[in-house]
């Protein structure tokens with residue numbers, strides 16, 4: 001066991017995968033020589049050579065399109081989009097191509113590939129370095145979407161994603177890259193090295209896609225979240241002194257509905273938390289599913305706490321995405337019914 | 338004419354227009370065409386800078402007397418030429434038959450290759466097994482020349498129970514990995530950069546296979562085309578980048594996508610990619626240029642851009658009426674002739690073919706196609722007979738069906 005940051009865990013996942021399988025290639029803007037602007041790929045080019053880890057032109061459609069072609073050949077590309085905010089030029093390649101090639105060719109061609117991207121806010125990145133676009137991907141048939149919340153999961157999920165035969169969108173909450181977020185925006189981030197969540201085994205292991213994790217057991221209310229908001233939800237439950245059961249979804253598609261269902265059947269209440277904008281966000285899907293599956297066991301309407309429906313602000317970001325106060329109010333409302 | 342404003346004369350927008358419109362006399366005087374045999378044939382390892390001129394001329398082999406002339410001639414035997422003619426005739430007859438089938442309501446939609454048969458048919462013959470095309474919808478000749486069964490093409494067009502793609506794709510959006518034919522996308526240009534990625538993968542693995550990218554003149558305006566050029570140039574990918582300039586993108590003439598650049602081939606020059614133009618209606622020229630570019634790729638010398646200059650004789654698709662936007666007789670005026678007739682005349686000139694043999698071949702091909710059609714229709718057409726199961730509709734979205742899809746399949750009753 002070693003304590004690792006999420007960045008190191010992600011790098012280790014690629015390293016382990018490249019070591020085990022010659023078909024795994026890694027590329028993107030600044031990814032090769034420099035190791036990526038967040039250093040997630042540092043050292044990989046040196047170790048595996050420039051034909052397995054390399055820099056690309058600034059062309060997201062090019063990066064994803066080339067990866068699709070490579071996957072069609074039989075490689076397993078794991079590509080980096082520098083920030084999730086820049087995935088839109090590649091959106092057509094992801095949605096119309098990667099997601100559908102297996103289906104439209106009846107399995108003759110597949111796009112076994114991972115598109116990694118830093119996502120979410122909390123680092124004063126403004127509109128173009130903070131977005132959480134997961135709902136744009138979960139809506140698309142044929143894609144899998146993963147959001148880790150700690151280094152152990154990040155490594156295990158990324159290895160599973162690289163080994164998966166489907167195209168996987170891998171969203172890395174950059175707020176968590178260097179340390180866990182205690183949920184309070186006005187306190188410094190603690191390093192992962194002092195957190196037990198920073199424990200990451202060496203070598204190969206996977207965290208299966210499609211399995212959620214109960215990170216806190218409780219009987220009063222179920223809280224559903226993923227990525228950074230898992231940490232905020234924990235802080236909110238503590239602060240409010242609520243016996244909440246908190247589920248880290250880990251993958252959004254495929255979704256572990258069974259774990260959600262069992263928890264809500266037990267608690268009869270549900271609050272969904274994400275930092276992406278509210279309207280048509282993934283929380284809407286979760287609320288609908290809980291309603292579908294658990295209607296007669298619900299004691300209160302499902303509440304969603306999410307980012308406001310505005311573009312991501314720069315100076316006001318701490319008011320923009322949910323903090324313990326907003327979540328606390330939602331918990332109160334749900335519990336009072 | 339222009340009025341003055343405070344900062345200078347008023348500006349006006351330039352919108353390019355084709356030389357002629359319906360009712361006018363067709364006019365191709367603006368198309369400059371080199372004489373057959375005139376363009377030199379450089380060695381494949383030529384420095385791109387030394388052949389910049391070739392992005393502005395046209396490589397042609399067959400002259401007006403149907404004689405093969407010049408440095409690009411002499412690569413194909415009479416037997417191979419007869420095979421090429423048969424492929425083109427088959428594609429033409431197939432198109433004619435499927436156009437009728439569409440009009441009879443046996444399928445929803447069709448796109449024909451009329452006038453462009455030489456390009457895909459000749460190019461395919463220059464490739465080797467294992468190479469991969471990333472085609473658009475007007476390269477069915479790649480499949481025919483690769484020996485893909487006609488009946489499978491029809492099954493796909495009809496979305497019947499034998500459709501190799503299980504009724505999931507539009508007609509003519511074929512896919513056959515075994516025949517070097519990547520799954521066609523309806524989203525224009527996306528395949529262009531994918532082809533470059535495939536070639537890069539072959540290079541990464543130290544393989545010897547190469548890829549071929551295909552795009553129409555109109556679609557070169559998409560950003561994926563430029564992404565393809567920059568990646569191909571940056572990594573010297575083993576890929577042949579084909580632009581099929583058939584003069585029209587639905588109703589929009591090629592000048593709209595070309596903008597101010599001299600030719601589509603010239604787009605490659607800024608990337609340092611050797612860029613050639615070829616007479617797309619000349620089977621021998623297309624084959625020779627394809628061979629040259631494929632050899633470059635195979636010898637790790639990097640990408641080549643080829644602009645195939647041709648004319649789309651048919652409508653864009655079965656939903657299109659070209660008479661609404663161009664002179665009715667424009668295709669007859671096209672100065673590069675008809676690819677089938679040109680190869681036929683060449684074979685006759687060589688003493689390897691005759692009008693009688695041609696008529697016989699036509700009848701034989703028509704029989705083959707009717708037989709294939711009967712076979713395909715035994716398995717149904719879009720609106721009759723058996724279809725792939727609704728159960729299949731839920732398969733293949735993912736490698737393994739996730740629980741939410743399984744639930745939905747059960748809800749649908751399967």
Ligand SMILES: Cc1ncc(C[n+]2csc(CCOP(=O)(O)OP(=O)(O)O)c2C)c(N)n1
Pocket residue numbers: 475523524525552553554555556557583585586587649653
């Ligand atoms: C991304 C995208 N935009 C628009 C269309 C609609 N569309 C289909 S074919 C076509 C014209 C393409 O012309 P060109 O590339 O010259 O090919 P051609 O049909 O002449 O062979 C258009 C605009 C599309 N299929 N995909």
